[in-house]
Amino acid sequence: MATVRALATRRRVLIAIVSGVAAAAVAVLSLPAIGDDADVVVYNGRSQYGDEPAFRAYARETGETVELRGGTAPELYERLSREGAETPADLLVTTDLANLWRAEQADLLQPVSTPRLRARVPPALRAREGAWWGISVRIRTPVRSTERVPESAIRGYEDLGDPRWKGRLCLRTSNNEYNQSFVADRIAKRGAGETERMLRRWIANRPTILGSDVDVLEAIAAGRCDVGLVNHYYLARILAERPRFPVAPAWPDQAGRGAHANLSGVGLVKGARHRANAVRLMEYLTAPEAQREIARNGELPANPAVPPAPPARAWARVKLDPIDVDRAGALLPEAVALMERVGWR
Amino acid sequence: MALLVVGPLVALPSSFLVGDVGLSEIAALLLPEALRNSIVLAAGVGAGTLVVGGSLAALVSFWEFPGRSWLDWALVLPLAMPGYVLVFLLLGRYGDGGPLQRGLRPLLGEDFLLPNIRSAPGAIVVLTAVLYPYVYALGRATFLAQSRSAFEAARSLGLSHGAAVLRVALPLARPALAAGALLAIMEALADFGAVNLLNYRALTDAVYRAWYGAFDRSGALQLATVLVALSLTVLALERLLRGAARHHGALVTGEAVPPRRLHGWRALCAATVPATLLGLVFVVPVGQLIIWAGRSLGSGATATELARSASTTLALGVVAALVTVGVATVVAYGRHATPSRAGAVAAVLSSLGYAVPGTVVAVAVYTPLIWLDRRLADAARALFDIDLGLVITGSAIGLVIAYVVRFHALALFALDTRMGRIEPSLDEAARSLGADRARILREIHLPLLQPGMLTAALLVFVEVMKELPATALLRPLGGDTLAITVWEATKDSRFDPAALPALLIVAVGLVPVALLIRASRGR
Numbered sequence: 001m002a003t004v005r006a007l008a009t010r011r012r013v014l015i016a017i018v019s020g021v022a023a024a025a026v027a028v029l030s031l032p033a034i035g036d037d038a039d040v041v042v043y044n045g046r047s048q049y050g051d052e053p054a055f056r057a058y059a060r061e062t063g064e065t066v067e068l069r070g071g072t073a074p075e076l077y078e079r080l081s082r083e084g085a086e087t088p089a090d091l092l093v094t095t096d097l098a099n100l101w102r103a104e105q106a107d108l109l110q111p112v113s114t115p116r117l118r119a120r121v122p123p124a125l126r127a128r129e130g131a132w133w134g135i136s137v138r139i140r141t142p143v144r145s146t147e148r149v150p151e152s153a154i155r156g157y158e159d160l161g162d163p164r165w166k167g168r169l170c171l172r173t174s175n176n177e178y179n180q181s182f183v184a185d186r187i188a189k190r191g192a193g194e195t196e197r198m199l200r201r202w203i204a205n206r207p208t209i210l211g212s213d214v215d216v217l218e219a220i221a222a223g224r225c226d227v228g229l230v231n232h233y234y235l236a237r238i239l240a241e242r243p244r245f246p247v248a249p250a251w252p253d254q255a256g257r258g259a260h261a262n263l264s265g266v267g268l269v270k271g272a273r274h275r276a277n278a279v280r281l282m283e284y285l286t287a288p289e290a291q292r293e294i295a296r297n298g299e300l301p302a303n304p305a306v307p308p309a310p311p312a313r314a315w316a317r318v319k320l321d322p323i324d325v326d327r328a329g330a331l332l333p334e335a336v337a338l339m340e341r342v343g344w345r
Numbered sequence: 346m347a348l349l350v351v352g353p354l355v356a357l358p359s360s361f362l363v364g365d366v367g368l369s370e371i372a373a374l375l376l377p378e379a380l381r382n383s384i385v386l387a388a389g390v391g392a393g394t395l396v397v398g399g400s401l402a403a404l405v406s407f408w409e410f411p412g413r414s415w416l417d418w419a420l421v422l423p424l425a426m427p428g429y430v431l432v433f434l435l436l437g438r439y440g441d442g443g444p445l446q447r448g449l450r451p452l453l454g455e456d457f458l459l460p461n462i463r464s465a466p467g468a469i470v471v472l473t474a475v476l477y478p479y480v481y482a483l484g485r486a487t488f489l490a491q492s493r494s495a496f497e498a499a500r501s502l503g504l505s506h507g508a509a510v511l512r513v514a515l516p517l518a519r520p521a522l523a524a525g526a527l528l529a530i531m532e533a534l535a536d537f538g539a540v541n542l543l544n545y546r547a548l549t550d551a552v553y554r555a556w557y558g559a560f561d562r563s564g565a566l567q568l569a570t571v572l573v574a575l576s577l578t579v580l581a582l583e584r585l586l587r588g589a590a591r592h593h594g595a596l597v598t599g600e601a602v603p604p605r606r607l608h609g610w611r612a613l614c615a616a617t618v619p620a621t622l623l624g625l626v627f628v629v630p631v632g633q634l635i636i637w638a639g640r641s642l643g644s645g646a647t648a649t650e651l652a653r654s655a656s657t658t659l660a661l662g663v664v665a666a667l668v669t670v671g672v673a674t675v676v677a678y679g680r681h682a683t684p685s686r687a688g689a690v691a692a693v694l695s696s697l698g699y700a701v702p703g704t705v706v707a708v709a710v711y712t713p714l715i716w717l718d719r720r721l722a723d724a725a726r727a728l729f730d731i732d733l734g735l736v737i738t739g740s741a742i743g744l745v746i747a748y749v750v751r752f753h754a755l756a757l758f759a760l761d762t763r764m765g766r767i768e769p770s771l772d773e774a775a776r777s778l779g780a781d782r783a784r785i786l787r788e789i790h791l792p793l794l795q796p797g798m799l800t801a802a803l804l805v806f807v808e809v810m811k812e813l814p815a816t817a818l819l820r821p822l823g824g825d826t827l828a829i830t831v832w833e834a835t836k837d838s839r840f841d842p843a844a845l846p847a848l849l850i851v852a853v854g855l856v857p858v859a860l861l862i863r864a865s866r867g868r
Contacts, residue, residue, distance in 0.1 A: 070825065070829065072557070074556070074557035074560075075557070078556075078557075082711060082712075082715050083715065084719075086718070086719060086722060102560070173544045174558075175541075175550070175553065175554045175557075175558050177558075180558060208461070209463070209544055210463070210544075211436065211463070211542055211543070211544055215436065215441070218441040218443075219441040221441070222441035222446060222458070223455075223456060223458070224441050224458055332558075332559070332560065333371070333559045333560055333561065336371065336554070336558040336559040337370055337371055337374060337559065340371065340374040340375065341374065345544060345546065
């Protein structure tokens, strides 16, 4: 008898739960469909870079609702291309030019140009027709231990392949978009043969492969490695908190082309439903207030009127070799295959 | 029903047929190592969870020792800890520059380096640590429901208590243990977060690389097809092994075997070994999360955002669990009521979603859904002159469908082990008394299935909450889930900001785990 009653109680509880859930379900499933009332929708590949303050400040100043949808650039691109004309996105923001280039090639972006944008972003940091506009500059540079490696030891990317770093080189995984863009740009400028030779020498040093640029820096500080390759702002961020962190940038090719620089940028989506708002937000992202917010993260602002934040301020005079996006973008698949072939894990 | 679930996945093999015949360049480069790594991972996690989960379940079920009553439920807790959260903690806590290495240096020399956890053993250990509760929970439930008569018969024939556990109780529980290990293996094969963070180049990682690195979607789909084939092999293997061994251990009769008291050092070991394990994979990590979360509270993490992502996560999980269990019940019951070859094949096929990475499931369901959506939008514009937008993919509906495809297998397994133990003779008896099929379902099967349905719903809920790649692709406007929040901060080695959402994932994950524990104890 007891079990029968227990079963009956359980069934009542279950029915209660089920009906409650059904109500919740209706709410959840229908809200987003009808709630498409944002004033501007951003597919934001920079979501992990603490840019929300800039977007929030924009929302506060204009009174508009900004809808941010984060994700990695390739995920956002994939989504954008599938949604096509029905996409709710107005802007595409990425951390890596290759993906903006892909979007442009796939005819997902529309050119835009305003006096404000032109005044704030130098020609080198934007697409000729205005398909995308740079937000910040990021240098991918070799770094060295200040305790074990003299300043003169690394003068270019090739020097990471010096046999003296056997077992002492730390690299991030080859599926990282910064590494891929770096290799693609290298192929574009130096040819596939030379790039492959350089990478083979790197890999011959049996590098330790780590998951993030921060891991690479910490590994050098801890003595696991002596040299590595990272984006400059990760080091800037650590140095801002721990000024005696024993790792320093070793700016490459300063007598030649300069250090490989990638851009994070923004493009206006084709068929954007809130075009005017989106353009206003683009202008805001390149305006001094937002640029200062982005600079706080250690990146170099695209707007020349805004100085980088310390300690990256000292690095503003580094000779840069901006990514050749048109060629590097097309060479990305080749770069990925090359990295696989040489055994970059 | 099963066809709805399996439809998008059946299209996968066609990736070999479009365009160039054969593997794409990048897929050919990635495949050998990825396949090997996935097989090693599956074997390692399968063996690991069987040994850890099975022995813990047997220990807690058949022996009495200090701390047993709370270990009984506490051992399920790691179920709330996603693999990628554990990896995130390991990298932050035990990596270079982490406190463990710094702390050990005065003892072991200033050049001391911890072994690199980015390795096959590292991946296997991490995934075993968070997946063993599947084996443990299913094994424990089965041991509890086992009739003591067989056990006592064995004892009366002169077997010791331990030998009786080994030779009678464990073999009788084999279907449940195998089902648990199978779940763990399927999840290990589909795991992306932990594997990716550890740079363990398994098939899921290869799919991601081919797709988002080389932008070679057909190559990615080809690799995904290999992954599906691998899971199919594992499934087939399990069915083959289970084959003849159908145990209709009577659910309705008998009491559980009384546990036997341990004394002295044995009791001490029995208490400390599981407690240490639990401490390492759950208590210490959660403590670390709390410390980091406390630190991040000072630096701008706002409670409202967290509350929003938490409620989004909760709602999505509940809805998906409900729909998934509904579908799985129909499939499981259909197969039970009218066994047919086609039904069995459909059920097996529909359970494949669990072994396919979320990314692939997302795109597999997205392709037909976006097509449907476009037609709907066009029709609405033509007929009613309203701008409908994308109803399915623009809202949570598409995401819920992806969850159903992805986690259907989970629910089906939980229901199946339960269903397999309902004596077919019960049906016959009821029918002979004049009950029709609806009445048998309502009055016999559903009540008997209810614990299984509950288990299924909770398992699905937990999985949905932890789910990452499909959520990232299909999430609707206006709500990031907790997992997404954690993931985005984790990728950048920023541990403090990810801690609070991660802690919430674990905390929310504990709710269904606690309910699960209560449900299993109330039996």
